[in-house]
Amino acid sequence: MRGAVLYGAGDVRFEERGNPRIVEPTDAILRLSATCVCGSDLWPYRGISPVSQPTPMGHEYCGIVEEVGSAVTSVKRGQFVIGSFFASDNTCPSCRIGYQSGCQHAEPVGGAQAPLLRVPLADGTLVATSGVPSDDLIPSLLALSDVMGTGWFAADAANVKPDSTVAVVGDGAVGLLGVLSAKQMGAERIIAMSRHASRQKLAREFGATDIVTERGDEGVARIKELTKGIGADAVLECVGTQEAMMQAIRSTRQGGYVGYVGVPHGVELKGEELFYAHVHLHGGPAPVRRYLPKLIDLVLSGKLNPGKVFDLTLPLDQVGEAYRAMDERRAIKALLRP
Amino acid sequence: MRGAVLYGAGDVRFEERGNPRIVEPTDAILRLSATCVCGSDLWPYRGISPVSQPTPMGHEYCGIVEEVGSAVTSVKRGQFVIGSFFASDNTCPSCRIGYQSGCQHAEPVGGAQAPLLRVPLADGTLVATSGVPSDDLIPSLLALSDVMGTGWFAADAANVKPDSTVAVVGDGAVGLLGVLSAKQMGAERIIAMSRHASRQKLAREFGATDIVTERGDEGVARIKELTKGIGADAVLECVGTQEAMMQAIRSTRQGGYVGYVGVPHGVELKGEELFYAHVHLHGGPAPVRRYLPKLIDLVLSGKLNPGKVFDLTLPLDQVGEAYRAMDERRAIKALLRP
Secondary structure, eight states, X not given: OEEEEEEETTEEEEEEOOOOOOOSTTOEEEEEEEEEOOGGGHXXXXXXXXXXXXXXXXXXXXXXXXXXXXXXXXXOTTOEEEXXXXXXXXXXXXXXXXXXXXXXXXXXXXOOSSSXXXXXXXXXXXXXXXXXXXXXXXXXXXXXXXXXXXXHHHHHHTTOOTTOEEEEEOOSHHHHHHHHHHHHTTOSEEEEXXXXXXXXXXXXXXXXXXXXXXOHHHHHHHHHHHTTTSOEEEEEEOSOSHHHHHHHHHTEEEEEEEEEOSOOSSOEEEHHHHHHHTOEEEESSOOHHHHHHHHHHHHHTTSOOGGGGEEEEEEGGGHHHHHHHHHTTXXXXXXXXX | OEEEEXXXXXXXXXXXXXXXXXXXXXXXXXXXXXXXXXXXXXXXXXXXXXXXXXXXXXXXXXXXXXXXXXXXXXXOTTOEEEEOSEEOOSOSHHHHTTOGGGOTTOEEOOOOSSSEEEESSHHHHEEEOSSOOOGGXXXXXXXXXXXXXXXXXXXXXXXXXXXXXXXXXXXXXXXXXXXHHXXXXXXXXXXXXXXXHHHHHHHHXXXXXXXXXXXXXXXXXXXXXXXXXXXXXXXXEOSOSHHHHHHHHHTEXXXXXXXXXXXXXXXXXXXXXXXXXXXXXXEXXXXXXXXXXXXXXXXXXXXXXXXXXXXXXXXXXXXXXXXXXXXXXXXXXXXXEX
């Protein structure tokens, strides 16, 4: 089969990789219905994270089980499944408490920008739907594999409640789905921080009540203005830079909550500022597996449509264009059809 | 009157300071029943925090109202009162949500190592008992002014619950009262980190079930050993150094909680480590005022005896010896009688 391989900054190739096969008896092989490019794929694509060797790309996926290892019992050939970008056994103490992305046996899933994918720890990682869903639901189900679960975790970590005032830092796909999550959780007011018209539009569609275009100190001042001078109850940090993290912390009221899911790049928090900010801080790689059953139900029942973040759909062999479009911010998120 | 003034590292003097007087109509003047030396007083005494000018010392207090300003309505002359080390109006949005130490009009209380003390924002800051308590309760009531409320906040911020496994980093008075707080909140297991026999003894008396003498990476490894390899549910950071903070974060299980109350000195948190640790982080200057009514009830009803942390009692004019004894760790905490 052919799949996406990153060779270095700006150099993603669609090339022969050899079919994946069962390595461990707990593995499954999926034939993917759809896959996509993640905002986090752009860090190495932009040369910000180093690429030490040619790397098969992609970690978001859903599709039909093609083959399972001898130890797999909970999913079987022919089922439609969705899994997290972190494989987890779903039985260790970290998993049992709902932190499957911190599973004691966690393995990253890789190489999903391809027609076939090997998923380790299939029993713990994959969740099957009853029956094969209709094609129009595929984008929303695919989104549950990472980006929607990550936005949901940001809102959950930020303790969003029905009466909350929420601010979202970052207008990428995760930030936009953070807005959708906050709306789903009943937030009263949702302030999206964005300066791009198409993203502002989608943020409004997902439930944003206010848009703030300023960033940094000016962005913080705007949030304060909109919240009687005290800051938001809950702030979702969906970028991963120092500026975004400080913008999130400083936009939060005393005793409020910051949920951070942007993979940190060079972020350092000064103990003293954090101390006097009096915020709650929680985040990390989203435990997507915890949320999958609930989010699948919401999608299948038509209550949640995160697939709207895919504003570009391409055949898999045009994966290079998918990266370029996202890098240049021409697309929010690109879906790829094998 | 004479009171304690810090001139520089190791140089605390008991000298004439002039009686405090009402400055704002919202002030009260108290005649103190007792005061004490705080662990945080040792930072400038040890020369770690700079002392730019002679500074009246002390911020823990309880006593009898001697005089009130014209705008004070909730306390009156002759009442016994306790207040926080931060004066707060108790009406601003931060106060109303329970973060009085982040009050929009917060003022630090200073110069309490003296017979008389001016307390700003008396209505918001002071809580009166019904009647004047008996002398044997004074140490425990004094402790509520800072050290007990701070230990309580550490446990509260660390989300201690009846079935929690708790670890406490720091065996100063705050750490020991963190142990007492965790016990009072019903924690199942409480691991105190201490290498001093007298402090270990008091930790046990306060409810510690285990003692860990190791520090740093070895301390973390010991906590992991005692918790099936996963770490504690709740960890209280009661020191304020980089080592203590990292020890706390690394001793916490995935999804667990760190409550930090040690005033940070040079602490810097790497975003990446925090991200993958998956802990909840909350802390800061304790909103003692929030807890005062409840903690006063617990002391007056004999259910809480935090006064045990005072293992040295001296007349106020021996304040220099109080600092020396705490600096040399001969005393856990010194109570001073004016």
